Amino acid sequence: MSVPTTVREIRLAARPKGWPTEETFELAEAPLVVEPGHIVVRNQFMSVDPYMRGRMNDAKSYSAPFEVGKVMEGGAIGEVVQSDAEGFAVGDTVLHFKGWRDYAVLHPKQAVKVDPKAAPISTYLGVLGMPGLTAYAGLLRSGEFKEGDTVFVSGAAGAVGQVVGQLAKLKGAKRVIGSAGSADKVRYLIDELGFDAAFNYKDGSVTEQLAQAAPDGIDLYFDNVGGDHLEAALNSLNVHGRITVCGMISGYNATEASPAPHNLAQIIAKRLTIRGLLVGDHYDLQPEFVAEVAPLVAGGKLRYTETVVEGLENAPQAFLGMMRGENTGKMLVKIAD
Numbered sequence: 027m028s029v030p031t032t033v034r035e036i037r038l039a040a041r042p043k044g045w046p047t048e049e050t051f052e053l054a055e056a057p058l059v060v061e062p063g064h065i066v067v068r069n070q071f072m073s074v075d076p077y078m079r080g081r082m083n084d085a086k087s088y089s090a091p092f093e094v095g096k097v098m099e100g101g102a103i104g105e106v107v108q109s110d111a112e113g114f115a116v117g118d119t120v121l122h123f124k125g126w127r128d129y130a131v132l133h134p135k136q137a138v139k140v141d142p143k144a145a146p147i148s149t150y151l152g153v154l155g156m157p158g159l160t161a162y163a164g165l166l167r168s169g170e171f172k173e174g175d176t177v178f179v180s181g182a183a184g185a186v187g188q189v190v191g192q193l194a195k196l197k198g199a200k201r202v203i204g205s206a207g208s209a210d211k212v213r214y215l216i217d218e219l220g221f222d223a224a225f226n227y228k229d230g231s232v233t234e235q236l237a238q239a240a241p242d243g244i245d246l247y248f249d250n251v252g253g254d255h256l257e258a259a260l261n262s263l264n265v266h267g268r269i270t271v272c273g274m275i276s277g278y279n280a281t282e283a284s285p286a287p288h289n290l291a292q293i294i295a296k297r298l299t300i301r302g303l304l305v306g307d308h309y310d311l312q313p314e315f316v317a318e319v320a321p322l323v324a325g326g327k328l329r330y331t332e333t334v335v336e337g338l339e340n341a342p343q344a345f346l347g348m349m350r351g352e353n354t355g356k357m358l359v360k361i362a363d
Contacts, residue, residue, distance in 0.1 A: 035127035051342035066108035072125030152356030161189035163308035173198035181250030185356035257287035331355030
């Protein structure tokens with residue numbers, strides 16, 4: 027396969043204030059410059075993830091902000107089409123972090139070979155990739171899951187949430203409850219993924235719906251949403267309950283500070299443990315995670331769903347759709363076959 031002389035890429039055109047729009051992004055072309063000792067990868071799938079919204083702000087955080095006028099980045103998987111690096115051959119499938127473009131030039135340390143025959147390559151960006159590891163580490167290490175726990179997962183139909191709930195069930199949870207943003211997603215959680223209960227947070231008070239779904243309280247809350255979901259969980263948590271804070275997507279596009287939950291004193295009264303979760307702290311669990319979860323996926327014991335948008339040019343729409351909750355499971359962009 028011939029290697030092109032230019033690459034299409036999505037750049038950050040402007041920093042958003044509040045919700046990003048299509049004008050936040052720019053599709054552009056740039057020369058494909060191949061340095062000695064590098065590989066060229068034709069990207070096949072790329073990931074869009076909630077954390078990318080934070081990187082659009084010019085603010086100090088755990089990851090450097092995207093630069094205005096420069097190509098964005100994120101997880102991607104593709105095929106090596108040119109190699110000047112030992113250990114990589116044309117035809118290899120590699121996982122890397124230079125998404126948002128159709129071809130990527132990578133130093134060998136920036137790429138990890140994966141087996142395309144072991145699982146569909148898209149799963150290395152989802153259930154067997156960063157979101158899956160996030161769920162695994164957040165449930166078992168940060169959340170200190172125990173057999174017999176009642177677990178509540180917000181954003182449960184998303185890429186991380188769907189894995190958290192199923193892993194908890196497989197490991198002996200007494201009850202697993204999920205929240206989602208549509209009736210179809212609620213049915214998916216219960217009928218397809220085996221959640222014991224689920225509710226549509228748009229149908230009424232989260233506190234009331236959670237109390238009804240968990241009359242004996244919850245022991246572990248996996249937070250992807252924040253806001254009223256966190257407040258509801260604080261009300262329902264039992265003494266010595268645990269919270270893993272993975273994300274707070276309800277506030278990512280806010281232009282004013284969101285009011286904190288009004289019941290933070292519950293942390294004291296119930297002696298709760300709250301831990302923030304960044305998956306980058308837990309990559310030592312990667313081999314254990316893959317060894318345990320890959321057979322569950324292959325055997326159909328852990329199910330997953332992907333929402334796939336076709337075309338690099340539609341990556342901004344995929345990102346915006348993910349932020350609006352239009353996806354079930356992992357939101358991906360298919361760039362090439």
